[in-house]
Amino acid sequence: MDPNPSAQDLHRCDLCETAIVHSYCDFCHVNLCKLCVVDHISDGYDKHKLVPFKERRSTLTYPKCGTHPQKSSEFQCKSCNNILICSSCITSEQHRGHIFLEISEEYKTMKKVIEKETEELENRISPKYEEIAHDLINQLTNLDGEYEELTTEICKQGEQLHQQIDIIINKMKTEISEIKINHRYILQKQLDKIEQIQSAIKQTLLNMNEILKSTEVSPIIEYSSKVREFNKLPLKLKASKPAFIPKPINQEVLYDLFGQIIPLSTNTEENVLKLSLPKPSVGELLDEPELVATIETGHEKLHKIITCLNGEKLLTSGESGDIKCYNNQGLLINAIKTHSWYIPTDIAVDVYGDILYTTDSSRIFVTTVKTAQIKGPIFFELGSQPINMCVTSTGDLLVFKYITFLYMTNQCQLGRYSGSNLKQKIQFDDDGKPLFSRTRDMKYITENRNHDICVADSGAYSVVVLNQDGKLRWRYTGYTGIPSINKIKSFKPFGITTDSQSRILTADSDNHCIHILDQSGKFLRYIDNCDLKNPYSLCVGTGHILFVSECNQSHVKKIRYLR
Known part of the structure; x- marks a missing residue:
């Protein structure tokens, strides 16, 4: 009996077919028990090669030659596409002068x-x-x-x-x-x-x-x-x-x-040994942003541009005193005459699609896009003049005001309003220092997708970012990495906008470029091609398209900067 029985059949001697195998003939390829070994080698044939059964098949078994069936093919002819041949083939006329290789080496x-x-x-x-x-x-x-x-x-x-x-x-x-x-x-x-x-x-x-x-x-x-x-x-x-x-x-x-449901996104990371499912991919920045089109607005000097109604329409205002509405292809939909002798200093769109615009007065005018019907002005406190504004995702109105009342002359204050009701006043940091410059320079404002308040304060030569509670998160005063010979003037931001990935884009007019930052204030890259000259106002529409106006010009440039 086999001392190590298993579920498989035991190997038996090929000669007696009953005894358990002990040895193996590597030349004849037969299993042998102890008793049959003697009988197997008794024929006097000197090529028998007996090995323990566990070490069997150390002698190679070659295929038969196709030309000489009685012989084994132990060689390859390299000159004949590596066909297998025997020793007789080597000396034949057919393979004269050919290169041969022993199969055992291969x-x-x-x-x-x-x-x-x-x-x-x-x-x-x-x-x-x-x-x-x-x-x-x-x-x-x-x-x-x-x-x-x-x-x-x-x-x-x-x-x-x-x-x-x-x-x-x-x-x-x-x-x-x-x-x-x-x-x-x-x-x-x-x-x-x-x-x-x-x-x-x-x-x-x-x-x-x-x-x-x-x-x-x-x-x-x-x-x-x-x-x-x-x-x-x-x-x-x-x-x-x-x-x-x-x-x-x-x-x-x-x-x-x-709110918003980010769609299911699957992605695979190419790896020889590992397949992974990382976080949903985001739009990658193009190495070279491209100019898609130029929209001629007809404004004598374009001041502000803003997308509205889910990014499907574009509003513009300038020194002509009216607000023009375009579709994304640049076709004029209608022109809205402002109800004031003054030129709009800023425009915004509320959650109902109504247009809000400021002038050099103590109120914000409200009108509709389609009919230009006045829906009533929003009045502000005595001695305050609203200049720049934006509408938040919750429907609140963030308004920059200059306080010109008695002893508060030249004070700059940011307020959060619901209608005419002041909900929040933002002016100083935790140390009692002003968050914004006191100059009358424009302070364009927008809300990021994470509810941060982003301000392009040209008077302070910086971008100021606050959280929803009005607490200072960080300031950006320009890229401090490798200097560029093309950007030798001080960073002075004007227009500011954000995109679907919470990136912040701000116009550096004097250096003819746009800075792209992540939501933590880290510089990502410039947009400094597309023949930009003094970029001023910015907004992002559908399809990752950036709309850019240039100082004292009448056109809007459409730039694709994401894949």
């Missing part, structure tokens, strides 16, 4: 290759596939939980939105109640006045009846008309109840206000 070489690849597959590649499979299994296991977290976040956002709506509803109810009390007071006051007159008329009638019943002459002779006294009726009071004018609910705008 066998040894390829065997080492196979052994090495076997080790590579077993020890390196196969474990990597196991690792990848394990990672995918974990992702599948955690999939339901991750999507449940995502759904919970959306529901939480919905609850917060409902809370805000309830707050608005309750505020309006309170306002209506107050109006109702005032309405009641006005009506009651008028009623009291009428009732007093009615009482006086009744008393007069009583007196007149007494006179008529009396036979005395004097009261009748001395009577003066009472009709004339009461003949002039009081004005009829008609107090109309207040009206509620609901804003049309734009589902797209509401969806944008609610």
Whole structure:
């Protein structure tokens, strides 16, 4: 019996077919037990090669020659596309002068290759596939939980939105109640006045009846008309109840206000040994941004450009005093005449698609894109003049104001407004130092996707970035890396905008370029080609297109800077 039995059949002797194999003949390729070994070599043939069974097949088994079937092919003819030949073929006329190679050498070489690849597959590649499979299994296991977290976040956002709506509803109810009390007071006051007159008329009638019943002459002779006294009726009071004018609910705008679902994105990283699933890819910056088109606006001097309505329309303003609306292809949709003698200093678009614009006055004008109908100005505090502004993702209005009231002359202040109601005042840092320059230089402002407030303060020669609470996060005063001979003037930013990846783009007019920063203030690169000359105002539209106006020019350049 075999001392190490297994589930497989034991190897038996090829001669007696019963005893367990002990040896192997590498020349004859037969299994032999101890007893049959003697019989096998008893024929006197001197080429028998006996080895222990576990070391069998150390002698190579060559294929038969195709030309001489009785012989083995132990050579390759390199001159005949490596065909296998025997020793007789070598001396034949067909292979005279050819180059030959022993198959045993090729066998040894390829065997080492196979052994090495076997080790590579077993020890390196196969474990990597196991690792990848394990990672995918974990992702599948955690999939339901991750999507449940995502759904919970959306529901939480919905609850917060409902809370805000309830707050608005309750505020309006309170306002209506107050109006109702005032309405009641006005009506009651008028009623009291009428009732007093009615009482006086009744008393007069009583007196007149007494006179008529009396036979005395004097009261009748001395009577003066009472009709004339009461003949002039009081004005009829008609107090109309207040009206509620609901804003049309734009589902797209509401969806944008609610939040954004970043679509599922899968990506593979090329690696010989590893397949991974990294975070969703983002738009890469082009090494060489390209000028796509130039839009001629007709403005004498273009001041401000801004995209609106999900980036599908472009608004422009300039010294011509009107606001022009274009589509992304540069076709004029309509021109909106501003309702002021002054030129707009800044324009913005609210969440309802209405246009807001500032002038050199203490109010912001509101009008519609389609009809240019005035919807009423927003008034500000006495002595304050709104200059630059932007509308936030929550519908608030961020407004830069210059305070010119008495002792506060030349103060610059940033306010967050809901309508005309001041919600937040931003002016100083934690050390009591001004966050912004006091000069009357423009301070263009925008909100980043992470709710940071980004300000291009040309008077301070810096970009100032604050968090949502108005706390200073960082300042950028220009790229301090390898100097460029083309950018020798001081960094003085004007226009500022952000893109879908929270990058910040700001116009460096004096150096004829645009700086691109990440949301932490790290410099990424310049846009300094596309024949830019004094870039001034910026905005990003759909399709990763950057719109750029140039100082004292009338056109807008469309630049693609992302893949």
